[in-house]
Amino acid sequence: MAKKISRRSFIKTSVAAGGAAALLPQTLLSSRMKTRVKLGFIGTGLRGQWMLWLAAKYPEVEIPAICDIDEQMIASALKILKDAGRPEPRIYKKNEEDFRTMLDNETLDGVYIATPWEWHHPMAIAAMNNGIHVGTEVPAALTVKECWDLVNVSEKTNKFCMIMENVCYRRDIMAVLNMVRKNMFGELLHCQGGYQHDLRHVKFNDGINPYGGGVEFGEKGFSEAKWRTQHSIDRNGDLYPTHGLGPVSPMLDINRGNRMLHLTSTATQSRGLHKYIVDKGGKDHPNAAIDFKCGDIVTTVIKCAQGQTIMLSHDTNSPRPYSLNFRVQGTQGIWQKDARSIYIEGVSKEEHRWEEEDQYLAEYDHPLWKRFEDQAEGSGHGGMDFFILRAFIEALKGAEPILDVYDAASMSVVSPLSEKSIRLGSAAVKVPDFTRGKWKDNAPIFGTNDYI
C-alpha cells in the first residue's frame, strides 16, 4: 500500500509541476492482467542469450520455444535455461525460415526477437499475424515500407510491437526526462543523441571470438561480424539511430503531442573500416579490396512539429571513446553528457558556468529507478536491460506497451530516410506520420510513473 501511495504522490507532483500529462495507473493496466505468460525467443546469439538469462528469472514467464540456426548458440541458450532450472524448450533450427513454423505451431503470448537487423521486420510481421505480441531488438525495420508494414499489421491484428530500446531506461536519461517533465529546462529547443561507438572490433574478428583479433566478417566472421558488417558495405546512412533518438523521443513527446517533420543527413568519406583492415590484416588481405559505402560519420538533423531540432550522430568506424552524444536544451537550461555538465538558469550557482551533473541526477533520480535499483543492478547495460525486458513482460501481462509500434516505426525510419537524404545530396526528406494524426491527442506514457 505504501508503494501505491508513493506512486500516486509522484503522479500528482508530476501533474502539479505542469509537466506532460501523467497517466493514472488504471490506464496503464488492463482490467484483466495475466498472471503467467508464454514467451518465445527468436535469435539466441549473444544478445538473445543475455535476455534469455534475464527472462528466466521471472517465475511468471514460461519459455516454451526458442529458434536459431546456429548450433553453438542454441547449445549456450539451452545451458542457460538448464542452469536456471527451466524445462528444455522446443527448438526450431531447421533453416532461416523455421521461425515461421515456431510461430505457427506454438501458443505464445509474445516473442522476443534478437536476430540480424534484416530479420526483425519479417519475424515481427509473422508473429503479429499469428496473434503473438512482439518485442524486437533495434532497429525494428530497415525501410520506410517495412515501418509502415509494422504499423499496419499491428493495427490490424491488435498485437503490439515494442521496440526494445533499452537506452530509454538509462538512469541519467530518466533523471533528465524527470527534469524535463518538471519543466526544469523550460520549453525544449534542441536535443542531441547518437551512436558514437568504435565498432571496428565488432565488425571484424577472428571468426572465433566476438570482439577483434582479426579482420574477418561475413561467412568467416563470428557473432555480429557475420551480418552487421555487410550493412557498412551496402548502405550509407545512420545505420543505428535508435540509441540516440529513443531516449530523447519521450522528452520531446514524439508521437504523443509532437512528431518529426523532416530530416537531412550528411556523411563523411568512408575510411575507417578499410584502414582497420590494412592496419591489422595487411594491404594484401582480401578484405582490403572491399569498398565500404557507409561514411564514417553521419550527421542527421531532424525538425519537429513543435519547433524543436534533434541532431543525431552515427560514428562507429573510428577510434574514439564511447559516447551517445546526449544534449538536452531548453529555454531555461541545458544538459550535456560529454561534458558531464548541466546549467539551469536561476538554479545553477554561477551564471554562464557549467555545473557538475551528479547532484542533479541524484536529486531527480526517476521514481522507477529508485524503486527497482536493486533488481536492475547486474542485469546488463547498467540496468537498462532489466527495465526494458520487464516493461515487455508487463505488457504481455496486460499493461500498456511503454514503447509501441509507432515508436518502433519513428525511431527506425531514420535509417532509410538518412540513406535517402545522403543519396540526394543531403536533401531534406519528409518523415511519415505513422500515427496518422493520432500524435496530436496521444498522451505521453514513457517515464510517467514508477510502475513500468
Added chain:
Amino acid sequence: MAKKISRRSFIKTSVAAGGAAALLPQTLLSSRMKTRVKLGFIGTGLRGQWMLWLAAKYPEVEIPAICDIDEQMIASALKILKDAGRPEPRIYKKNEEDFRTMLDNETLDGVYIATPWEWHHPMAIAAMNNGIHVGTEVPAALTVKECWDLVNVSEKTNKFCMIMENVCYRRDIMAVLNMVRKNMFGELLHCQGGYQHDLRHVKFNDGINPYGGGVEFGEKGFSEAKWRTQHSIDRNGDLYPTHGLGPVSPMLDINRGNRMLHLTSTATQSRGLHKYIVDKGGKDHPNAAIDFKCGDIVTTVIKCAQGQTIMLSHDTNSPRPYSLNFRVQGTQGIWQKDARSIYIEGVSKEEHRWEEEDQYLAEYDHPLWKRFEDQAEGSGHGGMDFFILRAFIEALKGAEPILDVYDAASMSVVSPLSEKSIRLGSAAVKVPDFTRGKWKDNAPIFGTNDYI
C-alpha cells in the same frame, strides 16, 4: 639569426611530418616590405576602440584618420590615441556615408572596419576601390552577392580583404591545427564549431550600459543592441558562423586543397528573446510584442569536396555557458573541447578512454604562440586579438594576407545560405566556389610558420 633557424627547422619538421605543404618564408614576404603603414579606422565603438588601443602600440603604424557617427564613441577613441601619445587624427563623422569622404581624401595603406555587420561590405568595397587594403570584422558580408562583390573587387583592384577572424589564433585551436598538420588525427573526417553564447544581455540593455540592465534595443539601446538585435527580428539562420567555421577552415584546407560543396540548416522555434523581454521587462513592455524570426538554435551541416563534414551551431538566445563547440575528428583520433578531452589511437594510454587535453595542447603549442606569448598576453580575447591585428599589419607591410578575400567570402556566405536552407525547409544549398577553381592548387598558409 637564431629565430630564422628556428623557423626553418619548424617548417622542415612540418614538411617531414607529411602535413600540409609548408610555405617558405620568402613566399610570405614581399621583396619590398614597407617599414611604415598608414591605417584608418572605420567604426570606433567598443570593438574598434580596443583594436585602436592595440594598434597604437605599433611604432610603425600611423593612424591618420578615424570615422564614426557617435560623438561619445569618437571621444573615447580620441582619448585612447592621446593617451598613447599619438597625434590627433582627422575625424569623419558627418553622417553614415562620411566613410566615403575619408576613403576618397586620405592616403591610407589599409583600413580596419568595426561597424555594424551591414556596413562591412559597402565599406570594404569602397576602400578597395580607393586602393586601400581592408581588414574587416566578422562577418565580411551578409548576402551571396555581397560575398562575390568582395572577391571581384579584390581581384580587380589587387587589394586584399582580410577577415579579422581572431578565433583562428586561439591558442588551443592553433595547437590542434599543429597536431592536424603533424597528422596526429590521421585524415580528418568531421569538424564542429559554432557560436554558443548567451547574448541576451548584449541584444538588450538599458540604453546606457553595453550589457544588460534592461530590455531596450535599436534607437533606445546602446552599443551592439543598437543594431545587432534587429538581425534576430529580420533573419532566421546562422547569423554568426565565422568563430566556429574560421578556426576549422585551415584544418580542413578550405580554399586551399578543399572547399565546401553544400550545406543544410535547421532552426528551432524562436523563444528566448521574447521570454527575456517578458521576464525582465514584463509582458506589457512594448518589445514584448515583437516577433523574432531567428530560431534560438540553428544547426548547419556542411559537406566538403574532400569528403569531410562540418557541423556548426548558432545558439545565442538561451541561458547557457559559453562554448564554441569545437570538435576535430579524424581516422586516428578526436579532440572535443566541451569535454576538454582528446583521444589519439596508439598514443592515448587507455583504449576507448578520453584523456585530458592539457598535456597535448602544451606539447603541440604552436610555434607562433610560443614566440609571441608575452606580447599576446593582456591584448584581448586571450591573446587572439594581438595575433589577428599583427597579421593585418604585417600584410599591410607586404606579407601575404594570412586570411584572404576567399576566406572572407567562404566564412561569411554560410549566413545567407543557412537562411536560404531554412526558408526552403532545410533544403541542401550549394556553396559557391569563390576561388573559381584555384582551391585545387592554392597551398595552405594559415599556421604554417612562426612568422604570422
